[in-house]
Amino acid sequence: MHERRAAVxxxxxxxxxxxxxxxxxxxLEQALAREQLPVxxxxxxxxxxxxxxxxxxxxxxxDPWQPHHHHCSRCGQAYVGQEHDDWWAxxxxxxxxxxxxxxxxxxxxxxxxxxxxxxxxxxxxxAEQYTSWPNRxxxxxxxxxxxxxxxxxxxxxxxxxxxxxLEASGRxxxxxxxxxxxxxxSSALIAGFFEGRSNRQVWNEIAILSAWTLLxxxxxxxxxxxxxxxxxWLLEHGLLDDGSWYEGENYHLFAHRGLxxxxxxxxxxxxxxxxxxxxxxxxxxAAPFVGVLPDETLPARRDSQYxxxxxxxxxxxxxxxxxxxxxxxxxxxxxARLYAPMLGGHDVPRAGRRLSTADAERHDPPGxxxxxxxxxxxxxxASNTEVAAGAMxxxxxxxxxxxxxxxxRDAGRVYVALEGGATGGGHGHPDRLxxxxxxxxxxxxxxPGTGSYxxxxxxxxRSTLAHHAPLIDGQSQQRQPxxxxxxxxxxxxxxxxxxVDGLAPGVTATRTVVVCDGHLVDVLEWDADRxxxxxxxxxxxxxxxxxxxxxxxxxxxxxxxxDGFDFLEQVSKAGDxxxxxxxxxxxxxxxxxxxxxxxxxxxxxxxxxxxxxPAPPLAPSHxxxxxxADTPRALARHWLEVEAARGCIVGVWAWAADGPVAAxxxxxxxxxxxxxxxxxIGPDRADVAHVHTADGTISAHRATDTxxxxxxxxxxARSSIDLDVLPPAQGRAGQGPDLEEGFGSALxxxxxxxxxxxxxPRVSSPTVGIPRLTDPMLGARLxxxxxxxxxxxxxxxxxxxxxxxxxxxxxxxxHFVVRVRMHMGDTAALFGTGAEDEIPDNPLDNERADVNVSxxxxxxxxxxxxxxxxxxxxxxxxxxxxxxxxxxxPASRAGVLGASPTxxxxxxxxxWQLQIxxxxxRVFQAxxxxxxxxGFQVVIxxxxxxxxxxxxxxxxxxxxxxxxxxxxxxxxxxxxxxxFESALEMSAGPExxxxx
Numbered sequence: 001m002h003e004r005r006a007a008v009x010x011x012x013x014x015x016x017x018x019x020x021x022x023x024x025x026x027x028l029e030q031a032l033a034r035e036q037l038p039v040x041x042x043x044x045x046x047x048x049x050x051x052x053x054x055x056x057x058x059x060x061x062x063d064p065w066q067p068h069h070h071h072c073s074r075c076g077q078a079y080v081g082q083e084h085d086d087w088w089a090x091x092x093x094x095x096x097x098x099x100x101x102x103x104x105x106x107x108x109x110x111x112x113x114x115x116x117x118x119x120x121x122x123x124x125x126x127a128e129q130y131t132s133w134p135n136r137x138x139x140x141x142x143x144x145x146x147x148x149x150x151x152x153x154x155x156x157x158x159x160x161x162x163x164x165x166l167e168a169s170g171r172x173x174x175x176x177x178x179x180x181x182x183x184x185x186s187s188a189l190i191a192g193f194f195e196g197r198s199n200r201q202v203w204n205e206i207a208i209l210s211a212w213t214l215l216x217x218x219x220x221x222x223x224x225x226x227x228x229x230x231x232x233w234l235l236e237h238g239l240l241d242d243g244s245w246y247e248g249e250n251y252h253l254f255a256h257r258g259l260x261x262x263x264x265x266x267x268x269x270x271x272x273x274x275x276x277x278x279x280x281x282x283x284x285x286a287a288p289f290v291g292v293l294p295d296e297t298l299p300a301r302r303d304s305q306y307x308x309x310x311x312x313x314x315x316x317x318x319x320x321x322x323x324x325x326x327x328x329x330x331x332x333x334x335x336a337r338l339y340a341p342m343l344g345g346h347d348v349p350r351a352g353r354r355l356s357t358a359d360a361e362r363h364d365p366p367g368x369x370x371x372x373x374x375x376x377x378x379x380x381x382a383s384n385t386e387v388a389a390g391a392m393x394x395x396x397x398x399x400x401x402x403x404x405x406x407x408x409r410d411a412g413r414v415y416v417a418l419e420g421g422a423t424g425g426g427h428g429h430p431d432r433l434x435x436x437x438x439x440x441x442x443x444x445x446x447x448p449g450t451g452s453y454x455x456x457x458x459x460x461x462r463s464t465l466a467h468h469a470p471l472i473d474g475q476s477q478q479r480q481p482x483x484x485x486x487x488x489x490x491x492x493x494x495x496x497x498x499x500v501d502g503l504a505p506g507v508t509a510t511r512t513v514v515v516c517d518g519h520l521v522d523v524l525e526w527d528a529d530r531x532x533x534x535x536x537x538x539x540x541x542x543x544x545x546x547x548x549x550x551x552x553x554x555x556x557x558x559x560x561x562x563d564g565f566d567f568l569e570q571v572s573k574a575g576d577x578x579x580x581x582x583x584x585x586x587x588x589x590x591x592x593x594x595x596x597x598x599x600x601x602x603x604x605x606x607x608x609x610x611x612x613x614p615a616p617p618l619a620p621s622h623x624x625x626x627x628x629a630d631t632p633r634a635l636a637r638h639w640l641e642v643e644a645a646r647g648c649i650v651g652v653w654a655w656a657a658d659g660p661v662a663a664x665x666x667x668x669x670x671x672x673x674x675x676x677x678x679x680x681i682g683p684d685r686a687d688v689a690h691v692h693t694a695d696g697t698i699s700a701h702r703a704t705d706t707x708x709x710x711x712x713x714x715x716x717a718r719s720s721i722d723l724d725v726l727p728p729a730q731g732r733a734g735q736g737p738d739l740e741e742g743f744g745s746a747l748x749x750x751x752x753x754x755x756x757x758x759x760x761p762r763v764s765s766p767t768v769g770i771p772r773l774t775d776p777m778l779g780a781r782l783x784x785x786x787x788x789x790x791x792x793x794x795x796x797x798x799x800x801x802x803x804x805x806x807x808x809x810x811x812x813x814x815h816f817v818v819r820v821r822m823h824m825g826d827t828a829a830l831f832g833t834g835a836e837d838e839i840p841d842n843p844l845d846n847e848r849a850d851v852n853v854s855x856x857x858x859x860x861x862x863x864x865x866x867x868x869x870x871x872x873x874x875x876x877x878x879x880x881x882x883x884x885x886x887x888x889x890p891a892s893r894a895g896v897l898g899a900s901p902t903x904x905x906x907x908x909x910x911x912w913q914l915q916i917x918x919x920x921x922r923v924f925q926a927x928x929x930x931x932x933x934x935g936f937q938v939v940i941x942x943x944x945x946x947x948x949x950x951x952x953x954x955x956x957x958x959x960x961x962x963x964x965x966x967x968x969x970x971x972x973x974x975x976x977x978x979x980f981e982s983a984l985e986m987s988a989g990p991e992x993x994x995x996x
Contacts, residue, residue, distance in 0.1 A: 001108075007384045008109050016372035017379055018109065021102050024354055027065075028099055029114055032121055037096065038064040039125050043133045044090035046147045047844055048454045051087030053079070057452075057617075059362065060084065062091040062355055083843075093145050094357035096122055097158040098376075104165035105376040111169075119162050120174050126159065127181040135794050137948045139845070140200070140964045141193040142794045144186070149193050150200035153207035154359050156186045157261065160210035179215055187211035193962070194229055197238055199251040202258035203359070205231045209265055225271075231262045235277055240401035243283025246422055248402075249291065250304030253318065256284045257359060260321055264381070285322030286330050290397045291404045294413050295441050296366065300449025301404070301419070302429050306616040307449075311338055311366035313352055313373040320374065320382040333392030338369050396489040398496075405487050407494045407515045413440050414655065416515050419447075419469065420482030420498040429462055430477035430562075432500045433511040434469035435522060439655040442595035446540065448616040454845040460614050463564030465557070465639075468537050470511075470524060472504035474557030474565060485510070486707060486725045492517060493721045495708050505865060507532060514701060514708055514723070518666030521689050521701045522651040529645070536649055537639040538600060544608060544638065547574040555609065559890020568611040569634070575607075596655040601673035604644040613637040650676070650688045667694040687711075757933055757977040763810045770815050770917045773881075773906055777819065780810035783956065785940070791953040791963040801825035805940050805954045811980060815917045816897065820856050820940060822954075823911040828945040829854045831912075832874035836884050844948060847967040850874045850886060852950050853943045856914055857888070859970050860896045861935040868896040872968050873916055875905040883914065888968055896934055897921065935975030 008018040031037055051060050053072040060070040060079060070084045071077070103119040106112065133144035141149025163178050187208050195201040205224075209231060212221050224230055238245055238255060245252035263281060266273055273281070291299045292310060300306045319335040322328065352364060353375050371378065371386065394412040398405045403421015408414060419434035429450075437445040445468045451458045464471040471477060477500075486497035499510040506529035514521040526534055550572040557565030612634045640649060654668035670692040674685055684690075684700055691699040700711035707724040763779045765771040785805040790797040797803070801824060808819040822829070832853045834840045842849035855874035859867045870888035875881075883903040897918040905914040938956040953963045957974045 003384060004380065005109050008379070013384055013386050014371065014379060014382065016370075017374055018106060020353075020372050021376065021379065022106055022110075022112075022115070025099060025103055025106070025115065025118060028096075029118055031065075032118055037122060037125055038067070038092045039096055039122075039129060040067070040089035040092050040145075041129075041132075042086060042089055043144070044093060044146045044151075045083070045086035045137075046090075046139050046454065047083045047086070048452075048846070049081075049843065050083035052452070053077070057455075060087075062088065062095070062357070062362070064092055064095050064355070067092065090146060090151065090360075091357045093155055094151070094158075094360055095355065097126065097155050097162070098356065098358040100162040101158050101165065102376050104162045104169075105379055107171075108165050108169045109379070116166060116169070116171050119166055120171065123159060123162055123166075123178050123182075124174055127178050130182050130185065135189065138794060138964070139949070141195070141962070142189050144189070148200075149190055149195075150203045151360060152186060153190055153200075153203040156183070156190065157203065157207040157210055158358050159183065159186075160207070160214055163214060164210075175214075183211040183215055187215070191224075196229060197234065197246070199238075199245065199247055199255035199258070201229060202231075202234055202238070202255045202262070205229070205234060206258055206262045206265060209262070213265070213269060231259075231266075232273075232277075235259060235262070235273070235281060239280050239284055240399075240422070241280065242287060242399040242401050243280050243285075244287035244399055244402040244404075245284070246402075247428070248302030248304055249288050249298050250302070250308070252284065252288055253315075254359070254361075256281075256287075257318065259284075260325075263325075282322070282326050282328075285319065285325070286328065286334075287399065287402070289330075289334050289394075290399055291406055291417065292394060293438055294415050295438075299404075299417070299436065300447045300616070301431075303450045305363060305449050308363050309366035310334075311342065311369065312364050313369055313375075314356075314361055316369045317374045317378050317382075320371075320378050320387075323387065324381050324383050329390070330392060332387050333390045335387045336390045339371075339387065342366065342368055396494060398484070398487040400484045400487075403482060405484065405496045405498070407489050407496065407513075409515065409517065414438070416496075416513060416520055418496040418498055418511060418513050419467075420484060420500075422481050423479045428479065429467065430464045430471075430479065431467035431469045432477055432480065432482040432503065433498060433509060433524070434467040435511070435513060436468070437520070437596070437653060437655075439595055442655075444539075444596050444653070444655065446616065448614075451614075451617050456846045457567065457614050458846055459562045460564055460567040461617075462562045463567075465535070465537060465564030465568075466613070470503065470509055470526070470534055470536050471563075472507050472528070472532050472534055474533065474535070474555070474563060475504065475560060476563050477503050478505070484726065486512075486723070488723050489515075490721070490723075493710055493723065495723045497708075497725065504528075504532070506530060512703070512708065514710070516666075516691075516699060516710070518656070518693065519652060519654040519668050519691055519699075521691070522649075522653065523688055523703075524649045525647070527646045531643060531645045533641060533643050534647075534649075535639050535641050537637060538651065539598065539638045540635045542598075542636070542638050544574060544610075547608070550574060550610065553609065555611070557890075563890075564613075568613055568637075571609065571611040573607055573609050596653055597668070598651055598653045599671040599673075600640060600649065600651040601676045602640065602642055602650075603648040603676055604642050606649075607641045608638065609641055610636055610638045648675075648688075652689055652691055654691075668692065669694055684711075757979040758809075759979045760809045760811055760816070763812060765812050769812070770902055771812065771817060771915070773819075773904055773913060773915055777808055777810050777817065780808040780817075780819075783807040783809070785954040785956065787959075789954045789956070789959040791955060791959050791961055791966075793950070793952055793963050795951070797952075800942070800952055801827045803827070803942050803952065803954060807938055807956060809978070811920060814920060815902075816920055816980070817915065817917045818856075818858065818938065819913065819915045820938070821908065821911065821913045822854065822940055822942070823908070824942065824944070825910055827942075827951075829912055830943040830945050830947065831877045832884055833877055834884070836876065836882055839884065839886060848872065848886065850884065851941060851966075851968050852948065853941070854912060855941045855943075856916065857937075857939040857941065857968055857970070858916065859888070859935075859937040859939075859972075859975070861972055861975060862896050864935060864972065864975075867970075867972060870970075871901070873901070873903050873914060875912060875914055881905050932980045933977055934980075935972070936978045937970055937975045939970060 007014045056074045058074050060072050067088050069078045100119045100122040103115040107115040135142050135144050139147045143149050143152040146152050190204050191208050240246050245255040297307045297309050316338045319331050322331045352373055394408055396407045401421055406417045415438040417436040419431050435445050448461050448466050450461045460466050464476040480500055480502040482498045482500045484498055486495055488494055493516050495514040497512040501508045503509045509526040512523040553571055553573040555565055555571045557563040615635045650673055652671045668691055672690040674687045687700045687702045689701045698713045702709055710721040712719045761779050763777050766775055787797040804823045806821040810817050830853050840849045850872055853874055857872050860869040861867050867889050872886045874884045881904045883905055885900055901916045901918045903916050940954040941950050942952045943950045957976050
């Protein structure tokens with residue numbers, strides 16, 4: 001500690017940082033004197049509109065001193081409203097608690113009593129108010145001050161750090177209050193919620209361990225460290241062998257920062273981290289920089305935000321902490337790059353550390369950086385010696401488990417990547433075999449990243465169609481890993497090859513990308529067990545040459561919410577109504593920026609389509625005040641479409657990193673596709689592409705038994721480059737199967753699964769056709785759902801008034817009938833509003849509003865692979881018993897129960913009753929047909945008056961886990977098997993079943 005105190009004295013390496021932190025605390029000290037600390041009275045709340053400019057959709061600026069006026073830096077307007085105030089409350093909580101850590105750290109190093117007083121005052125205020133914030137209506141896990149558990153974990157961790165730093169300097173008098181009124185209840189609340197292998201669970205774990213350390217709960221700590229989902233378990237199972245977090249770059253930075261706290265905690269408490277695991281953890285500091293794009297932004301893979309610059313103080317501090325953990329030349333080079341002046345000298349104003357909200361980051365525009373811009377973490381942990389200047393240009397690299405394979409050209413100004421690896425858990429996108437190409441600042445083939453989690457367009461960014469990746473039959477890819485078959489770069493030539501088995505059921509696809517100077521060759525091959533429609537997005541803002549007519553065409557896709565087609569506008573097809581303007585020898589097109597050109601050819605007839613699609617979200621680093629308010633929010637998107645059981649698509653891209661595309665000797669003057677040209681004869685007939693360049697060279701590309709060959713002809717000289725596949729042991733699809741996030745994956749094993757199929761009896765009804773709600777259904781199968789079927793939110797089953805439900809299943813001569821009786825005790829049920837054919841707008845998030853009122857979700861599968869039928873039925877607050885029925889699967893997929901059901905409902909004394917009836921398919925009605933079996937799931941949403949989000953769920957296939965973030969989605973494997981009996985086998989009496 002003596003050396004650290006010396007490092008913050010005037011003229012030393014960390015003095016400017018300490019001075020800056022102290023200066024930023026002065027307004028807070030003045031507010032404390034006026035008893036005006038910015039601690040919100042209300043609970044933070046997540047809504048679609050809160051904290052966003054209603055005109056431009058960008059986040060509003062956060063100002064801790066303006067709880068009711070929220071400024072947009074884009075349009076200059078100040079917005080007011082409760083939804084904005086509630087979003088401000090989240091930032092204010094995190095900003096204020098982090099200032100307590102700043103103050104406590106400064107007091108420890110410099111000893112100013114005012115800093116200790118400020119930290120103590122903040123902690124006492126938070127402890128006093130903690131139980132006043134209600135634990136209800138949360139989005140993801142229980143929380144009092146916030147709407148998600150992980151945010152409270154970040155907040156609690158800062159409380160624990162501030163208290164520990166104060167007590168390390170001898171200030172112990174508030175410890176009892178903070179422990180009893182905040183650390184103990186908050187850590188207990190967090191410990192009751194488990195999220196599995198999630199980046200958020202990292203923060204939950206380290207917050208619990210930090211709080212329990214201060215509470216002296218050593219036996220509880222020892223027990224927790226030995227459980228699945230513990231800190232050591234997350235280090236082992238969350239970090240891939242290359243050191244990267246399995247969910248991608250964005251969540252790597254977040255999760256790895258949390259793991260850094262965990263590693264420091266282990267060191268501070270005398271717990272050893274195994275050397276191999278410590279080495280993997282350290283490799284994680286360099287992992288995010290492997291894929292940095294030429295414009296110094298992180299790739300927007302998976303659920304990462306678009307165009308996030310690495311020139312931010314958080315990233316610089318992350319590198320400082322990595323170097324403090326263990327010196328490494330690569331980290332030093334990147335840090336020196338961030339501390340170097342920006343190219344062009346352009347530097348925009350940014351909030352930086354001054355408005356930081358603990359570890360819930362807000363991305364800034366890029367700017368010049370120094371150690372003085374960092375935070376309390378660097379103040380306490382960074383090396384006393386400043387980083388030496390150095391340079392290390394980005395190189396081609398491959399992280400097989402992460403799925404990132406990058407080949408660079410022209411001193412790093414050209415970037416080519418092929419997507420693969422593990423699927424990335426809940427934050428993975430269905431973009432296996434997506435191609436990325438960037439030349440300088442030109443984003444030619446781009447990953448759009450992710451949108452706001454509460455906006456509907458999030459579903460577009462999570463579709464295959466939004467990426468430059470293949471999709472089958474208009475449906476986003478299945479969640480399957482891609483196996484790396486080849487990666488090699490020799491400077492003048494390199495290649496990547498990956499394959500996916502199960503891109504869609506019965507479909508295998510392989511993509512090969514060969515990168516040379518000035519151009520690449522792209523080969524996509526597929527093999528299916530049937531004729532499929534394969535779509536391959538090939539460009540965004542492009543002009544297709546030799547096409548004079550575009551005709552409107554309907555492309556609905558498979559109809560799934562995240563298939564992407566619902567977001568397309570002005571869809572058109574190249575060519576006449578009855579024909580396609582597509583030549584088998586390829587159709588050239590040029591990007592509108594003139595930064596690149598591309599040619600594509602196919603082994604089977606193809607169509608070219610284009611449409612307007614959502615543009616990538618504007619990131620702060622790519623937004624300037626000069627941009628007009630009507631900046632386009634859509635891009636023209638082009639894709640190829642072919643129909644065949646197997647085939648091949650070959651493309652060639654040519655670019656110039658600087659200047660016009662035709663300015664270099666490697667400029668591509670012509671492209672031929674011998675394999676697809678019926679007129680081409682000769683020994684090179686098997687070549688997939690001939691690329692002619694301005695210096696007279698012809699590059700002939702072909703696959704070989706051992707890899708790839710590029711035959712070079714320059715005037716009369718001939719040579720070749722042979723690229724090899726990886727040995728089988730090196731080809732990887734990622735680090736084992738993805739582990740699902742724990743909040744919704746646990747199911748209580750029940751008696752239903754043990755019994756196998758449940759017979760659905762045929763019953764008589766006094767009413768012809770569909771029974772009335774008042775009609776008895778004697779002989780129906782009766783299922784009772786209680787605690788073992790419950791999925792909770794904030795409260796477990798007993799505390800949620802012990803809801804129960806009865807489900808009756810039966811068939812009549814003409815219908816399959818499901819009758820649900822929901823018993824809610826003293827809780828008043830909340831029902832749907834509005835018209836039968838229109839779901840109200842959801843002001844909270846991008847889920848359907850009807851998931852937050854009383855209702856029933858039902859799902860049917862005949863093959864166990866997909867839901868063939870599914871729907872959401874909501875009772876409406878009308879006197880005539882009407883319901884709103886919303887299909888949950890595309891109409892093109894529905895095929896087990898047929899048409900939409902007939903519904904009715906009524907109130908009960910302590911709940912409600914709802915009936916759903918489907919006309920029986922003919923096969924189920926046949927007298928001679930003994931039985932037919934399907935997988936079936938019913939989920940009952942429990943919603944109460946006075947809440948904005950549902951209270952819980954009862955699930956026929958078994959409960960356990962949590963109802964957060966489920967929306968109306970169910971895993972196909974979570975079913976019971978129903979066996980439909982014929983009239984000859986009609987049950988003689990009622991059967992009662994209680995799910996286990």
